[in-house]
Amino acid sequence: MEVSCAFPTALDSPDNIVLAERLGYARAWVYDTPQQSPDVWMTLALAAERTERIGLGPGVLVPSLRHPMVNAAATATLAALAPGRVAVSFGTGFTGRRAMGYRAITWSYMESYIRAYRGLLRGEVVEWEGAQMQMLHPDGHAPARPVDVPVLVGALGPKGHEVARELGDGLYVTLQLPEFMSEYSWVPYLAWGTVLDEGEASDSDHARVAGGPGWALAYHGAYEFGGPDAVRTLPGGEEWMGVVEKAPLEQRHLAVHTGHCVHLNEADRAAWDAGGHAMLQDVTISGTRDRVRRRLDELASHGVTELVFQPCGPDPGAELEKFLEAATS
Known part of the structure; x- marks a missing residue:
């Protein structure tokens, strides 16, 4: 792959x-x-x-x-x-x-x-x-x-x-x-996703800024494809919807997509702080180097021929380097 x-x-x-x-x-x-x-x-x-x-x-x-x-x-x-x-x-x-x-x-x-x-x-x-x-x-x-x-x-x-x-x-x-x-x-x-150090918690500052924008797609996607009820089934979903619903109905897409794939917006931060971060390793390729390698092997076994990794956070170079090292080790 x-x-x-x-x-x-x-x-x-x-x-x-x-x-x-x-x-x-x-x-x-x-x-x-x-x-x-x-x-x-x-x-x-x-x-x-x-x-x-x-x-x-x-x-x-x-x-x-x-x-x-x-x-x-x-x-x-x-x-x-x-x-x-x-x-x-x-x-x-x-x-x-x-x-x-x-x-x-x-x-x-x-x-x-x-x-x-x-x-x-x-x-x-x-x-x-x-x-x-x-x-x-x-x-x-x-x-x-x-x-x-x-x-x-x-x-x-x-x-x-x-x-x-x-x-x-x-x-x-x-x-x-x-x-x-x-x-x-x-x-x-x-x-x-992001490569976490051994023992690093899923709610660390590094996990939030480097893995959080990808994690937030679970809420953005649930809202766009399943509506508010789909979001509310997710950890922190009520808090996420509480922020989005403060915006006028005709402008809620702005509240949803602000910072999309770049940083956590206000709704994303509310969900993260309410415990949504527990999903990080389930909805992104995040975890220790060994866990990342296993996830990539699983994707290859399902027919993925090219893994396309988007780095996030203030140091995309470091994220690119760590991910490729994990992927090819």
């Missing part, structure tokens, strides 16, 4: 990707979350110019955020800057849409979008929104078509599985391990 990394796109992401390459990570995925991040393509271009080996790509692009021609042109640009190192993953928009108050896009839209996007990269004339178009880039403006870049699809259910199987080169997953995962030869799994 390869070990890669991911970053919620930030101004220092190119620096962290340079470090990840030096440490030996296989690939760096960067999030498409414009409500809290700088542009994903600008960030990847900067990383491409400063690296030589590490794979690069957006993980995941949210189709509704850009016209397919825009993403095709950006993909071609990155492929020119980092030949043979680019892969692209698409998703329906957990944070990239829900943090702005939208629901996820439909799988029918995803299918149409990926067909148009892949057709553009092949140099074909495609139809989008009732108009016919083609990449017309002259020499020096983009690589010659076809631009061959692997495309992965983030899917957990049957509709996504159908799109991924027909149009994708792999399956990009997180939070769950779908049964159909075994049908794919390339399966990156996005995960969070």
Whole structure:
């Protein structure tokens, strides 16, 4: 199983990707979350110019955020800057849409979008929104078509599985391990966590800042996919909902997604302090080096071919180094 990394796109992401390459990570995925991040393509271009080996790509692009021609042109640009190192993953928009108050896009839209996007990269004339178009880039403006870049699809259910199987080169997953995962030869799994010292408590300051943002996804995901009642079944869930429900109904998504994958927001801190931290090792890949290694072995046995680790906290370099050491020991 390869070990890669991911970053919620930030101004220092190119620096962290340079470090990840030096440490030996296989690939760096960067999030498409414009409500809290700088542009994903600008960030990847900067990383491409400063690296030589590490794979690069957006993980995941949210189709509704850009016209397919825009993403095709950006993909071609990155492929020119980092030949043979680019892969692209698409998703329906957990944070990239829900943090702005939208629901996820439909799988029918995803299918149409990926067909148009892949057709553009092949140099074909495609139809989008009732108009016919083609990449017309002259020499020096983009690589010659076809631009061959692997495309992965983030899917957990049957509709996504159908799109991924027909149009994708792999399956990009997180939070769950779908049964159909075994049908794919390339399966990156996005995960969070931290390596704890022997005897270190799950509610230590280090565990909170380095493992907490990934742990908080249990509450964010429960709220978005199951509603308030699902959150209240979790340790500290009542306290979490108590903070979120102070916001006006039409703005609660802001209270939920503030700090998403970066730091604990007010609701997350309330749940952590109320005992929710007890779930840390259950919902993230956190624990001693041996425990982390066992979790990775379990994921590989279920069909994960690439573990994608997102470091959190004030020292992502140290988290990258400790995690890779545990993963490869």
